[in-house]
Amino acid sequence: MAGKSKNAIAQYIWSDAIPAPIVLITGAEGFLADRATQRLRESLKVADPSLEVSDLDASSYVSGELLTLASPSLFGEPRLIRVSNVEKCNDEFLQEMLDYVTSPDSDTTVILRHAGGVRGKKLLDTLRSGSGGAVEVVCAELKSDNEKFDFAAAEFRLAGRKIAPSALRALVQAFSGSGSELANACQQLIADAEGDITDRTVEDYYGGRVEATAFKVVDSAVAGRMGDALVTLRHALQSGADPVPIVATFAAKLRLMAKLFGERRSSGELAGALGAAPWQIDRARKDLQGWTEYGLGRAIEVVAETDANVKGASRDPIYALERMVNVVASYGRR
Known part of the structure; x- marks a missing residue:
């Protein structure tokens, strides 16, 4: 679901990410950004199994790489270009991406991962103004216990699994230091535990972690x-x-x-x-x-x-x- 924003483009949380000519993924929570990228790839792959996937590193970008990968192929397969380290992009990437935004290829999806900072701000401002048909996926860091509790609760809800509130609190407390570890713990319980998840279930899987x-x-x-x-x-x-x-x-x-x-x-x-x-x-x-x-x-x-x-x-x-x-x-x- 799109969130409220002062920007001209739609903003989404990771679980609602949708394909667009250019998808800007921002925020410090790396594991959520990875999930959003995976969700986009799966969505595009379902739409056309012939999807071609390529990766670029904006910090070590070589002039001409983007246009080469975005150029139509012989058989017209759709393309997905995943670009990492946009917050560390070199001048060559910045200039060529700004040029690309003016006329993005209709059969190509470009995912730009920007983890934060001022580098690349001109590109972000251009995309957020509405250029290039971009959307933004915000992956803000899970800081408070309340945010982590809500995230973990959503993990079980989306999977159609029931977990006792006290068991959920114990799980969040045991993995409060890392959002990615909390996410992995949730997914392990969803995949391996049978039936409703109780305090005893969490204790059986993560007892040492919980007690310590x-x-x-x-x-x-x-x-x-x-x-x-x-x-x-x-x-x-x-x-x-x-x-x-x-x-x-x-x-x-x-x-x-x-x-x-x-x-x-x-x-x-x-x-x-x-x-x-x-x-x-x-x-x-x-x-x-x-x-x-x-x-x-x-x-x-x-x-x-x-x-x-x-x-x-x-x-x-x-x-x-x-x-x-x-x-x-x-x-x-x-």
């Missing part, structure tokens, strides 16, 4: 379960977990709790304002039991100190992490 995730450490700590938090932390570190995102997870959770302290509005009302999903707000409110405003402030200060320590300010980042867990699990009283 930073979210498990945080959940135990903010609930005052110091022993559980320290054991899970050590297991996570032994499994190769990076201390920096662990601290970042603590910081995000405590900041959300601080914003909710004394807040009486419903989770639905607060979701947009706080950039968190309603279930995250409900969980954070539950976690506030036993906390005081002073304790939250103290815990947030220690988390900030720990962040500096694990980034090089301390010779013993593991000690700093364990101290942070002790303070948080004591509700900021230590």
Whole structure:
């Protein structure tokens, strides 16, 4: 479905990508861009199995390559030209692509992958003005937990599979660091798991990953379960977990709790304002039991100190992490 845009051309999300003479794929989320490209290729292949597919690298482009590949073949097969690294394009590509936009070949689809940055801006502005019959596929990075939750939910919905909300949350939390890993995990469950997907299903497939995730450490700590938090932390570190995102997870959770302290509005009302999903707000409110405003402030200060320590300010980042867990699990009283 086309999204709202100030541009003169239609914009789509990856799953709605449609062929056009020129398809501009933008955004930092590479695995979504790959999916959009694959979707376009499959659509063109279904329309005509004789489709010729070619690849160009805009950063090492040699003059004349585009026109050669876009020229009509002897038997008139349709052509798909996939162009990577447009954000690093050389001057030869930029000029020839700008010339091509004025009169694109009717039997050729050119996919331009631009991951971000100012290089090639003239080309992007030209395409977005409506030249060349282009459309844009936006593959923005999945940043917030809410975005990742919605993405994962859509994966199962599109596949016609049912997954329990709690199982979906566990899956998103276990793979929160990488959109591509989350997508792969969803696809593995869709392909391999039988029946409805439950908490037990996720545990069977990704138990080690789920148990060692930073979210498990945080959940135990903010609930005052110091022993559980320290054991899970050590297991996570032994499994190769990076201390920096662990601290970042603590910081995000405590900041959300601080914003909710004394807040009486419903989770639905607060979701947009706080950039968190309603279930995250409900969980954070539950976690506030036993906390005081002073304790939250103290815990947030220690988390900030720990962040500096694990980034090089301390010779013993593991000690700093364990101290942070002790303070948080004591509700900021230590």
